[in-house]
Amino acid sequence: MNKISILPLLFAVACGDNGNNATPDAPGSTPDAPTSGAHVIRLNDNITQDTTFTADNTYVIPRLKQLFVEPGATLTIQPGTVIQGEQGSVLVITRGAKIMAEGTAQKPIVLTTSQSDGQKTRGWWGGLLVLGAAPVNVNVNSTPPSNEATFEAFTSAIPEGLFGGTNPHDNSGVIKYVRIEFAGFNFVADREFNNLTLCGIGDGTTIDYVQVHGGSDDGVEFFGGTVNVKHLVSSQNGDDGFDTDNGWEGKAQFVIVQNINPDGAIEASNGYESDNHGTATSYTAVPRTLPTVYNVTMIGNHNYTAGTSFAMVLRRGTGGHYYNHIVTGFPKGIEMRDQATKDQADAGNLFFQSSIIYGNDVNNANFPPPQASGDIDEASYFNQVAWGNRFVDPGMSPNMMSLTSPDFKPTTSSVALTGGATPPDDGFFDTTATFVGAIGDTDWTAGWTAYPQPAH
Numbered sequence: 169m170n171k172i173s174i175l176p177l178l179f180a181v182a183c184g185d186n187g188n189n190a191t192p193d194a195p196g197s198t199p200d201a202p203t204s205g206a207h208v209i210r211l212n213d214n215i216t217q218d219t220t221f222t223a224d225n226t227y228v229i230p231r232l233k234q235l236f237v238e239p240g241a242t243l244t245i246q247p248g249t250v251i252q253g254e255q256g257s258v259l260v261i262t263r264g265a266k267i268m269a270e271g272t273a274q275k276p277i278v279l280t281t282s283q284s285d286g287q288k289t290r291g292w293w294g295g296l297l298v299l300g301a302a303p304v305n306v307n308v309n310s311t312p313p314s315n316e317a318t319f320e321a322f323t324s325a326i327p328e329g330l331f332g333g334t335n336p337h338d339n340s341g342v343i344k345y346v347r348i349e350f351a352g353f354n355f356v357a358d359r360e361f362n363n364l365t366l367c368g369i370g371d372g373t374t375i376d377y378v379q380v381h382g383g384s385d386d387g388v389e390f391f392g393g394t395v396n397v398k399h400l401v402s403s404q405n406g407d408d409g410f411d412t413d414n415g416w417e418g419k420a421q422f423v424i425v426q427n428i429n430p431d432g433a434i435e436a437s438n439g440y441e442s443d444n445h446g447t448a449t450s451y452t453a454v455p456r457t458l459p460t461v462y463n464v465t466m467i468g469n470h471n472y473t474a475g476t477s478f479a480m481v482l483r484r485g486t487g488g489h490y491y492n493h494i495v496t497g498f499p500k501g502i503e504m505r506d507q508a509t510k511d512q513a514d515a516g517n518l519f520f521q522s523s524i525i526y527g528n529d530v531n532n533a534n535f536p537p538p539q540a541s542g543d544i545d546e547a548s549y550f551n552q553v554a555w556g557n558r559f560v561d562p563g564m565s566p567n568m569m570s571l572t573s574p575d576f577k578p579t580t581s582s583v584a585l586t587g588g589a590t591p592p593d594d595g596f597f598d599t600t601a602t603f604v605g606a607i608g609d610t611d612w613t614a615g616w617t618a619y620p621q622p623a624h
Contacts, residue, residue, distance in 0.1 A: 218241055245268065247274075247277065253293030263330055291406070295380075302336050302338045302393040338368075340369050347379045350381075351384075381618070381619065403426040413443045416457050421591065423464040424464070426574060460489045481503045484505075488517075489517075492603070
C-alpha cells in the first residue's frame, strides 16, 4: 500500500513507504468536523496504484480535474481525512478500482469544496462517482445491444467512464461514515454530477452511514446495479433526494430525505424520483428498477412555491417494494405516470406498504388532481387495504425542518413508533425496525452528520 506524501515546497503527488498508517480514534475524541490537515496535497495525476490518503493532510482535486482511480488500484482513505474539490472537479472510482473510505462516527471522512467555510456554494464540484460492473439496462435495447454504458457526463473518448456488466456481486469497496457536500457540477448541459453517483455498483460494495448534503443536483442517484445502502441522510439538495434509474435492484434501509429547500425553478425537485429507463420504447427494459426499501423518512417544505417539488415521481416503467415510510410536508404529493408504471403497480411489482403519508399537496390531499385524461388515480392504489397505509400526523419533531440542527426523531407519543412491517431476515435488513420512518428510539444520525449552509 502506498501513501501520498509531500514533496518539499511543491505539494505534488508522490508515492511513499509501504504500510497502512491509519490510527485508532483518540480516547475522548469528539465528533466535530475534521480539522484540515497540516499539509495540502494537490492531486494532479490519476491514481494508478494502491494509495492511502492520510488524515494529517488535506487533499485538493484541481479545477476541472476528473481524478480517476484507475482499474486495479485501491484508494484507501483514513478516518477524519478531508478531500476538497476545486470548481468542476470530480473524484471517480472506475470500474475495476476500489475505494476503501471507512471513517468513524467520531472521525467521518469529508468530501467538500475547496471554498472557505461559510463561502461554499452548491454545485461547485462533481462529488464522488463510483462505476461498477453490475447489470444495468441502459443499452440492452440498443443496436447492437450492450450490457455497459458510458456515464452521461463523459464521452466515449473517455474509457474510464464505462460502467455496467454481468456481475451482480461486484465489489467497489467501502463507503462508511462519509459526508459529501455541495457537489452537483453541471459538466455538460443537463448532465450534472450529483453528490454521490452510483453506476452499476454490485452488492459486494458496502455503503453505510453516508450523508449527501447541499448539492445542486440529486443527493444520490443510482444508475442500475445491485448495491445496497443503509443509514443514508440526503439533506437540503437542490434536486431529487433519492433518484433511481436503469434497473437498480438493490436494497435500502434507514434513509432520510430532507428536501426542504430544493431548486425546482431549474428542474423538478422530488423526494423520490424513480425511472426504469428514460426512453419510451425501453420502459420495460430489464433488469427492471425494482429495489426493496424499508424505513424511510421523507420531509418536504409545504410552503415551497418556486417550482415543482413532488414527494415522489414514479414513472417510465419503474417497480419497487417500499415499506415503513413517513412521507410528509411536500408541496406536491405522490405522482405516478405512464401505462408501463401502472402495469407494474397492477402486477404487484410496485407498492408502498405500512407507511404514513400526511400533509402533502394542495389541502393536504397527498395526491395531485388528475392532470390529463387517463391519468393514474394514485389514491386508489395507496388507499387500498392490502397496502396498509395510514394518513395521520406521524408526530415528528418541529425541528425536522431546521436547516442547521434538524431533529428527525419522532416524538415519544408518535404513532410512527409502531405499525411498521417486519423487514426480512436476509442478512442485510435490521429485523427489529418495525417502526415507520428512518429513526425509532435511537438517533443514528447523531455525532457524524453536519449541516453547513451555502453562501447566499
